[in-house]
Amino acid sequence: MTDLARYQDSLTIQRVLHSATTIAVVGLSGNELRASNFVGYYLKRHGYHVIPVNPRETEILGETCYASLLDVPVPVDVVNVFRAPGALPGIAREAVAIHAGTLWCQFGVINSEGARIAEDGGVTVIMDRCLKVEHARYAGRMHWLGFNTQRITSVRSGLQ
């Protein structure tokens, strides 16, 4: 069993959300109805530089698509994974090789070997969490649709 709580720390999630600028989305689909496309669109809209990684496409969401993480020509802050859990060890090795800051695995993308490879290589791991949901929870408008953000705060903060 993977100790998921270890990879879902709220302070780490907020630090990653607030410090990242470049996010490589592995398995980003060109189909506008797929979850990965919703997330990529949302992240781009909120100012992140989104880099699609998908060997079957050349351009997604108006951004140049790369076949693998190793082909991405710029530094990557977050590697966001929309692939089957079994693909995670290989993606983790590539994330270490390109010195990515964080390996962020979406809902259900759970693989303890992949997490261990990334951690041993100095990469922060977030697992079984949606990047869009966490952004919307802490910096966005998730509360506008009645979702339980679980936030309790009396601090007056920015326009959401």
Place this chain on the structure above:
Amino acid sequence: MTDQPAGAETVPAEEDRAFGFETRQLHAGQRPDPNTGARAVPIFQTTSYVFEDPESAAAYFNLQEYGNTYSRIMNPTVAVFEERVANLEGGAGGVAFASGLAAQAAALFTLLEPGDHVVSSSALYGGTVNQFKHVLRKMNVELTWVDPDDPGAWRQAVRANTKAFFAETIGNPGGNVLDIETVAAIAHEHELPLIVDSTFATPYLCRPIEWGADIVIHSATKFIGGHGTSIGGVVVESGTFNWSNGRFPVVADPSPAYHGLQFHETFGTYGYLMKLRAETLRDLGGALAPLNAFLFLQGLETLSLRMERHVANAQAVAAFLESHELASNVTYPGLPTSRYRPLVEKYLPRGAGAVFSFDCAGGRAGGQDLIRGVTLWSHLANVGDAKSLIIHPASTTHRQLGDDELRAAGVGPGTVRLSVGTESVEDLIWDLEQGFARVAAAAGEKVATA
């Protein structure tokens, strides 16, 4: 500059903390208004919202971005109420409606198709019985009523086309307490969701999702609002039910009503709730008014305080009735003699609610004389007000039901239903004694004239 909206970067990071119920009933769902600093929840009395630009408008309508479009579908005041109830229940989110019955119809409508089948407890609020018997039948949905206390009955009622189990946490007005964990386990054996109307318990007394329920419905009109001011309802979903298990193509398959979107695959945890809002609420209407959401939020702020008092008073009134010679069959599940006592200890340790019934001596005439005799209890068709309420179901709320259905719902000809309020309890008992005096006097007159 302190009056400029701060960027997300300057907001202090929030640690995970398991805040207490009383903190969450005041704060969940709301943060101080970023524009004005308003501490109270602003009432956004607006039908619609100006879009920043065409691309943003498209993103909102495509559900690619969380955004306000039209108050039939979402409203910032209503959203605070929805999130607060979802937080208190431990669900993934909530969607509010103009009434409890609208909420219930929408919760079912989202997962049912013509030809489907629902298994329901027979011990239900009369309004729910009517909705199930007549509206579901018009939708060509079949229904099987079961004794909620009999686990075998639930299991035996399941068919290939069954799509949900439905029951009340505390039955209205018979006081049946649902064995939530057992019934949820039977539902899950068959890959079905358990839907629970938890109006009488409120999230302060019981949180059905913690025991395995998948969808919780409230008539917010009752204890959540708490002051008898507004009609409304809310649906909370756990976010953990697997709608892609093959039984629910209406939730999982590409939606013709939303350009082929697969709600469960795309939104995962939030798929059912997204469909409930973006399709069912959008298409059926029945949106909660912002002012009513505000009044419900005022109620929620004191929910725990009121419920403590409601259950203490209910316990005392039930004990009084149990010892009264003109009252019998007191259905308060909090009584030591109740057959639901073990279930109360498990699911309702803080108290068994404040609505129950008893049978008044003298049958139909006796029940009516009792109501004529009281002057503090209000004779009306509602429950969950801070003021104490009294009604005779056979001539009002359950009037449309036949004798067999009345019996199945735990209602007899002399049954009187009480919703015990938060007044001084000795005044409540004094007033019931006035009522019983009238019953006794009327019975005496009958004897004298016989």
